[in-house]
Amino acid sequence: MSPIKKVALFGKGNVGSATLEHLLKAGFQVTVFGRSKHEVPPGAISVQVDYSLDTLSEALKGHDAIVSTVGPAAVLAQKTIIDAAIIAGVRRFIPSEFSSVNTDPKARDIPTFQLFIEIQDYLKAKAETGDIEFTIFATGPFLEYVFGSPLFIDLERRVVQLHDKGDVRISATSIAGIGKAIAGGLQKPDQTKNRVIHVHETVISQLKLLDLVKKAFPEVELSITSVNSFDALDAATAKFVQDPTDLIVAFELIKAVMVSGKYYTEYLELDNELVGLPILSDEDLEKDWVPLMAKKK
Structure with missing residues (x-):
């Protein structure tokens, strides 16, 4: 060819x-x-x-x-x-x-x-x-949204809502x-x-992000709650159907989908080597991506 x-x-x-x-x-x-x-x-x-x-x-x-x-x-x-x-x-x-x-x-x-x-x-x-x-x-989701928005961790309001245990693994790429x-x-x-x-550059979860936040900002006290992931998905879907033009509602649904554990969010068979995309280490995340969260404090 x-x-x-x-x-x-x-x-x-x-x-x-x-x-x-x-x-x-x-x-x-x-x-x-x-x-x-x-x-x-x-x-x-x-x-x-x-x-x-x-x-x-x-x-x-x-x-x-x-x-x-x-x-x-x-x-x-x-x-x-x-x-x-x-x-x-x-x-x-x-x-x-x-x-x-x-x-x-x-x-x-x-x-x-x-x-x-x-x-x-x-x-x-x-x-x-x-x-x-x-x-x-x-x-997977953009790393810019994962670390630069309150999509998973709302550091500005200092609140975290885990879906179930918060351990659903999600492939993500910048x-x-x-x-x-x-x-x-x-x-x-x-x-x-x-x-x-x-492809992905890293695999994140709510718990992994929470650990990174605690390590980077030990002085920040977070209020952590939990919600049933399927209940949250049903509620977010209903809200979106009622008003599909609301971007905040749309992002709530996207988050609920990704952390529900119902869908294929962690790519186990990767094509990174084929397309020449390297994997980021946890040290890379701490150095280059966690600082984005400082804007949310």
């Missing part, structure tokens, strides 16, 4: 920026697509498109692969990008996923993930007919690590064709 050389990138948020950096480092030619032009580093070009099928299919000609890092509001728009890619003869599509349990068949009924799963199904159906290839990345994994995956097109790539 011939190498992938020219990559189209959709989405210019944090994941998009990290992916662009690592694609360029790996030697890919990158075109950044958007509704407006962006400033891009040397080696990349920015193209403005209106996201119509005709415009996209013409602009995508000559590209070998597409990486989508679009946000939740644009997830379904990926169908048009996939259709345009097929018309243009693009070989590989990487959808915007980069999450914890989207690829777990048991998670298909979780309302926050259904649009992402719809895109997975659409892309896989196109791959089955030979129209296009795909690579899906399962990365935004930069996701970008590196994507670039590494595109460098191995044969081995990453039409499959899910599982």
Whole structure:
């Protein structure tokens, strides 16, 4: 199989920026697509498109692969990008996923993930007919959210709510690590064709985070409570169904899903070596990531 050389990138948020950096480092030619032009580093070009099928299919000609890092509001728009890619003869599509349990068949009924799963199904159906290839990345939650938000440990309010014992293990990856994994995956097109790539930089749990907090901030007194994980999942799901536009409610549901113990959150078979993503040590976490929590004190 011939190498992938020219990559189209959709989405210019944090994941998009990290992916662009690592694609360029790996030697890919990158075109950044958007509704407006962006400033891009040397080696990349920015193209403005209106996201119509005709415009996209013409602009995508000559590209070998597409990486989508679009946000939740644009997830379904990926169908048009996939259709345009097929018309243009693009070989590989990487959808915007980069999450914890989207690829777990048991998670298909979780309302926050259904649009992402719809895109997975659409892309896989196109791959089955030979129209296009795909690579899906399962990365777990962003380390930036794990340590830089109250998602698991609310250090600002000095409260911790453990779900059951708080010992559910969860694979997690930094935004930069996701970008590196994507670039590494595109460098191995044969081995990453039409499959899910599982990567993580570390495995966390509520208890592990609690131990890190106690070690780093021994002067902080935390109020620790516990809740039944399945009760919390049912309550969070009901709240989200009632108001799916509330981001706080959405994050509550995502947390409840990840710490419930019901889903595949710790990746036991990893593709890190394949895509060139190293594992972080606990010392790395203490040095580079725990300091983010200081902002929450």
